[in-house]
Every structure is written in structure tokens, then in C-alpha cells.
Amino acid sequence: MLRVAESFHRTDTGRQRKSNEDAAYSRAPLFAVADGMGGAQAGEVASGVAVETLGAGLPETAPPESQLAEVVQEANGRIHALSRTDERRAGMGTTMTVLLVGEDEVTVAHVGDSRAYVWRAGHLERLTDDHSLVEEYVRQGRLTPEEAREHPQRSIITRALGPEADVEVDTHTRPAHDGDVFLICSDGLTTMIGEDRIAEVLAAARSLEDAGHALIDAANDAGGRDNITVVLFRLEEVVLGGGAETEQPTQVSMRAEDVRGAVATVQRPRPETRRLDPIPASAPDPPAPDPSRRRRSRLWGVAIVVAVVLVPLLGGAYAAINAVYFVGTDQGFVAIYRGLPYELPLGVELYQLNYTSGVRAQAVPQPELLTDHEWRSRDQAYELVGGVERAQGARVP
Numbered sequence: 001m002l003r004v005a006e007s008f009h010r011t012d013t014g015r016q017r018k019s020n021e022d023a024a025y026s027r028a029p030l031f032a033v034a035d036g037m038g039g040a041q042a043g044e045v046a047s048g049v050a051v052e053t054l055g056a057g058l059p060e061t062a063p064p065e066s067q068l069a070e071v072v073q074e075a076n077g078r079i080h081a082l083s084r085t086d087e088r089r090a091g092m093g094t095t096m097t098v099l100l101v102g103e104d105e106v107t108v109a110h111v112g113d114s115r116a117y118v119w120r121a122g123h124l125e126r127l128t129d130d131h132s133l134v135e136e137y138v139r140q141g142r143l144t145p146e147e148a149r150e151h152p153q154r155s156i157i158t159r160a161l162g163p164e165a166d167v168e169v170d171t172h173t174r175p176a177h178d179g180d181v182f183l184i185c186s187d188g189l190t191t192m193i194g195e196d197r198i199a200e201v202l203a204a205a206r207s208l209e210d211a212g213h214a215l216i217d218a219a220n221d222a223g224g225r226d227n228i229t230v231v232l233f234r235l236e237e238v239v240l241g242g243g244a245e246t247e248q249p250t251q252v253s254m255r256a257e258d259v260r261g262a263v264a265t266v267q268r269p270r271p272e273t274r275r276l277d278p279i280p281a282s283a284p285d286p287p288a289p290d291p292s293r294r295r296r297s298r299l300w301g302v303a304i305v306v307a308v309v310l311v312p313l314l315g316g317a318y319a320a321i322n323a324v325y326f327v328g329t330d331q332g333f334v335a336i337y338r339g340l341p342y343e344l345p346l347g348v349e350l351y352q353l354n355y356t357s358g359v360r361a362q363a364v365p366q367p368e369l370l371t372d373h374e375w376r377s378r379d380q381a382y383e384l385v386g387g388v389e390r391a392q393g394a395r396v397p
């Protein structure tokens, strides 16, 4: 079974636009980018409605491709209706590229020219075809991809949410693997830098966060003519039924251990905490010194106690803290924390946010799961939250 090990999202206005009409959605298991168009902030409204519709959850239909197609069509209907009732929003529209992470596969739904890629074993593969005029010319052999990127009509898209009452949504599902990194981006990235450059940036990045910032910087360095949005997430295989802590190797250079990752972009939560009593990592009383020994010998004794007893104890305590996980909430969403559910005096927390789910805490039928802060292995914590996600279908009430 796969889970989202970490994610990153950021949108940037770029160097030439005054406003940002892109929007991003990043709550496992759903990730999306919408790139709005239309004057007087109408594009911002369109892309905003698109991601809001995702936030309302997936329809309870199966299979996943139908779920995504339905939610994208629902967004289209809402944007279209708004554009017809408000003159200032007439003709507004947006692209939408959505990825849904399943147990062993990822489903893509797509309208417009925002793209999805997978980065696997050092190779970048595009998962979407642009619904754009220039892409059509490329398919017909009338333009090269390089010419398309510089073409004056490169921003004309042939399919969008909003302009029509109905929209055709491209969907497909493909197997996913441990270590896969998925990228969803607006054309503000891909019209500024080529896929070779994207691959270079991903290969050089030490973390998802590094990669995300570097992609946006590269697009800005190349001119930043449009809004730039980047959503990245990395998948990891979860071994079900395992009680022990298992570190999963990844096939890319980006490892959760290297970074605080997506955690750094989320405001630090304050789950209910208990005071730590007593501190379990304290050292046992050192042996009483023999007064007959010389001072030098006592110093050696102290040094040996520190080396032999304290260092392994503290190291063991640190390792133990990092091997423990508990389930709680992060800003109203189900979350997994790594560490012990305690706070030391002076506000020193013995835990850090490890993962935020797309499921609202209030939607969980057994709230005690989120408040008992039971110590679990990583796999147990992820198995529990994975079950909650599958039960809810990431539906946000």
C-alpha cells in the first residue's frame, strides 16, 4: 500500500503579472493545480472555485476516475453558472489537473494546460497532454516543443472549466511505486523552462521543498512571465502489519529524513499535551566514588560513566522518541506526529508534525482515536490514518 510520505506546494506571482490567478490544492490523497483566466480577478475566482470544489470532497462513486471526472465537472458547472450570473466574471475559466493517490496507483484528471509529471528513478515522465493550440500543432508536427514554448499563442487553451456548461475531462490511472515523486504545475513553469531543466532541478534537489523552490526560482530566472505554481508529493510503500519501525529506501535523492519537508510550510500545531512526568531518559545514580582513590582516578571514573552510561542512554532515548508516532489533529485535520505526545517545561515539544491528512477531524466517527495519543509505530499510525482516509474518501463535510 502506498502513502504520501511528504508534500510541498507553492504558488508565485512571477515577475510580470500583478496578481496571481493560480490556485493549488494539497491535502492527501488529493493534489491539484488550477490556473485561472479572465479579467478583473475573474481568473482568481475561477481557479478558487475549482480547488474549493475539491475541498468539499469526492463524490461517492466508483471507480476513482469517475470520482475525479465528476468533481471536475461539478467545478465546471459552478464556474460556468457564476460566469453567467455576474457580468464582471463573464468568460472566466480555469485549467484543472488533479491527482488522487490510491492504494497502489495514482489517478489523473485533467483539463487545460497545467501539467502532471512523475519523477521515477531519475527519469521525468509527463502524465498529461496539454489542451492547447500549440500542443495541437506539436502533435501535428507543425511545431517543435521548443517552438511551442516561445509561440505567441502558447497561452491559448482549447479546453477549460467555465466557458461551457459541459466539459470533457481526460482521466487515466497508472500504477505508482515506492519513491515516486509527482509534480503538478501551471504553465508558468513549463513555458519558462523545459522538461530537461525540470529534470535537472529534481535530480539536484535534496528535498521536495528544495525542489519546489528551485523550480519556481528557475522559472523566475527565465523571465517569470506568468504565475508559477508547483505541487510536489512523494509516495512511500507502507508494509502493513509490521509493528517495527521500518525506514523505506527511496529511489530519488529526496528523503524525508533530509528535511522538515512539507512540515516546514505548515504552522506548528499544538495538540493536547500532557506534562512529562517523570523524565524517562534520566540517568541512573552514578556509583558512589571511593574516597580512597585519587582525584585523577575519580575524573576518569566520571568520564567512563558519561561515555558508557549517559551517551548510549541519551542516544537511545532520542532514537526511542523518534520511533514513536501518534495520531492527532493539525488545524482541524487528522494528522500524524512523530515523537512523544508531551511538552517539556519551557515549551520544548517532544514531537513534530509528520503528516497531515485531507480528512477533517470532525468527520472521524471515533474521536478518541485523535485524542488518546496512543503511542504507535510509524506503520501502525499510517495504517490507521490510511484506513480513515479510505473510509472518508477524503470527503470533507
Ligand code: MG
Residues within 6 Å of the ligand: 035, 186, 187, 188, 226, 227
Ligand atoms: Mg498560466
